Amino acid sequence: MSAPVSPEDTALTYDDLLAAVTDPSGREVLDPATGELVGRVRERTAADLDDAVAAVRAAQPAWAARSDADRVALLHVAADAIEAAAEPLAELLSREQGKPLNGTGARFEVGGCAAWLRATAATPLPGGETVGDPDTPAVLNYRPVGVVGAIGPWNWPMMITIWQIAPALRMGNTVVVKPSEHTPLSVLALLHVLDGVLPADVVRAVAGGREVGAGMAGHPDVDKVMFTGSTATGQAIIRSSADTVKRLTLELGGNDAGIVLPDVDPQAIAEGLFWGAFINTGQTCAALKRLYVHTDVYDAVCSALTEVARAMPMGRGLDEENVLGPLQNRAQYEIVAGLVESARESGARILLGGDPDPQAPGNFYPTTLVADVDDANPLVAQEQFGPALPIIRYTDVEEAIAAANRLDVGLGASVWSSDRDAAREVAGRLEAGTVWINSHGMVHPFIPFGGHKRSGYGLEFGVEGLKAVAVPQIING
Ligand code: NAD
Numbered sequence: 001m002s003a004p005v006s007p008e009d010t011a012l013t014y015d016d017l018l019a020a021v022t023d024p025s026g027r028e029v030l031d032p033a034t035g036e037l038v039g040r041v042r043e044r045t046a047a048d049l050d051d052a053v054a055a056v057r058a059a060q061p062a063w064a065a066r067s068d069a070d071r072v073a074l075l076h077v078a079a080d081a082i083e084a085a086a087e088p089l090a091e092l093l094s095r096e097q098g099k100p101l102n103g104t105g106a107r108f109e110v111g112g113c114a115a116w117l118r119a120t121a122a123t124p125l126p127g128g129e130t131v132g133d134p135d136t137p138a139v140l141n142y143r144p145v146g147v148v149g150a151i152g153p154w155n156w157p158m159m160i161t162i163w164q165i166a167p168a169l170r171m172g173n174t175v176v177v178k179p180s181e182h183t184p185l186s187v188l189a190l191l192h193v194l195d196g197v198l199p200a201d202v203v204r205a206v207a208g209g210r211e212v213g214a215g216m217a218g219h220p221d222v223d224k225v226m227f228t229g230s231t232a233t234g235q236a237i238i239r240s241s242a243d244t245v246k247r248l249t250l251e252l253g254g255n256d257a258g259i260v261l262p263d264v265d266p267q268a269i270a271e272g273l274f275w276g277a278f279i280n281t282g283q284t285c286a287a288l289k290r291l292y293v294h295t296d297v298y299d300a301v302c303s304a305l306t307e308v309a310r311a312m313p314m315g316r317g318l319d320e321e322n323v324l325g326p327l328q329n330r331a332q333y334e335i336v337a338g339l340v341e342s343a344r345e346s347g348a349r350i351l352l353g354g355d356p357d358p359q360a361p362g363n364f365y366p367t368t369l370v371a372d373v374d375d376a377n378p379l380v381a382q383e384q385f386g387p388a389l390p391i392i393r394y395t396d397v398e399e400a401i402a403a404a405n406r407l408d409v410g411l412g413a414s415v416w417s418s419d420r421d422a423a424r425e426v427a428g429r430l431e432a433g434t435v436w437i438n439s440h441g442m443v444h445p446f447i448p449f450g451g452h453k454r455s456g457y458g459l460e461f462g463v464e465g466l467k468a469v470a471v472p473q474i475i476n477g
Helices: 014-021 046-065 068-084 086-097 106-122 157-170 184-195 210-218 231-240 266-282 298-310 330-345 397-405 420-427 462-467
Strands: 027-030 037-041 129-131 138-144 147-151 174-178 203-205 224-228 247-251 256-260 288-294 349-352 368-371 388-394 412-416 434-437 470-476
Touching: 014 037, 014 086, 014 184, 037 086, 037 184, 046 147, 046 174, 046 203, 046 210, 068 086, 068 106, 068 157, 068 184, 086 106, 086 157, 086 184, 106 157, 147 157, 147 210, 157 174, 157 184, 157 224, 157 462, 174 210, 184 203, 210 224, 210 231, 224 231, 231 247, 256 266, 256 397, 266 288, 266 298, 266 388, 266 412, 288 298, 288 397, 298 349, 298 368, 298 388, 330 349, 330 368, 330 388, 388 397, 412 420, 420 434, 462 470
Parallel strands: 147 174, 147 224, 174 203, 224 247, 256 288, 256 412, 288 388, 368 388, 412 434
Antiparallel strands: 027 037, 129 138, 138 470, 349 368
């Protein structure tokens, strides 16, 4: 087994890391804050995917044959390696994704990768339940699925890769990873670091576009796909995977509602509301994307939120003072700008922002708060996935619950109140996989996470997350 890794052992520099993952003849990857070249990625083909799948398939029996203690130890060694390379990893993530180094940005994400590996290593294994005659019981165990395909998005590229591969490895699977075409270098760099400490071919990356993803979803030698991304792509994956009856975990898009009850202290909740909505500059699956506020506290909540939002610096991620960054790509910038325009044209009131400078470099869209917006407006009804929050007024909580539940997605939701019992009662009526009380979007490695309705199916994290990358087997008798 590999020895623990310390920072002195690796001393990996940013230039070393970039050189390991960039290909001089590859496609340009540009910094969304400046338009400068970050590096070049070699796009892989279906034949490369076949090679990677064959390699991880060949490595899987030996990986599964190791003891659980051995795999746990290696997950900790992988976490050590990430911690030793944390600063260059964070710099590359910040340049490629755009997120600031600080706040809940690139350093937080890299630290989260190491923490998640350790927590996955500490999660109790599922299985061993018995039913029936004590002498000849039926025993439920969990076997590895085999080869897991991991397809990821561009918003939290490293963290989501770890969410996919850590439980898969713990349960004795090997993994092929397809990163988003928008953030391939970050994921290749992360896996380069893991490659240095894990046995050969337990994880392989295949950078490429939707053809590689679709190829993975239809591949006869991939036994399970873990997918995080949009609902439309999730639907395509269901279709591509039908012929092989592939197991799927689908973490899809959301449009999370927050309901503020009339008994809140607006000043006390303003910062929580802000980060619930604007974490990663709004580019987060389970971010607060539409806020329903009771009319009694509407004006006070709007002004407290505006005060907090106005003070949050946005700019290039590598500048240490910033806590908000650019949109990762121009297409997402255009979506956000179009949705804010639709609200403005409908007569909604822009409390803050809404005035990007289209000539300025980078995909910066200012922090935007929109009040007195109609619930049917596209800024409310569609997922903006960016730094623009609509705030809708309501007078009766039944009206807010109905509005929260009326969309066909249900990833997260939140209820804000100084009466926890009242909040829990409302929470229980919301059609969402997770409902937070007086916060929004916090995930925990031991607490299962997954969507309702078209936000997907299957659970990640905790014991349920381990079960999701395993096949239950009953031995009866
Ligand atoms: P996306 O669906 O455009 O792309 C995600 C990945 O799917 C990329 O790697 C892409 O190359 C690949 N892909 C594209 N077409 C494919 C196909 N036909 N078959 C297989 N793979 C294919 O998503 P995105 O724009 O990168 O991410 C943003 C979306 O992801 C938002 O809707 C957000 O809410 C959602 N998201 C959900 C979660 C969650 O946990 N539920 C987490 C993060 C992001």
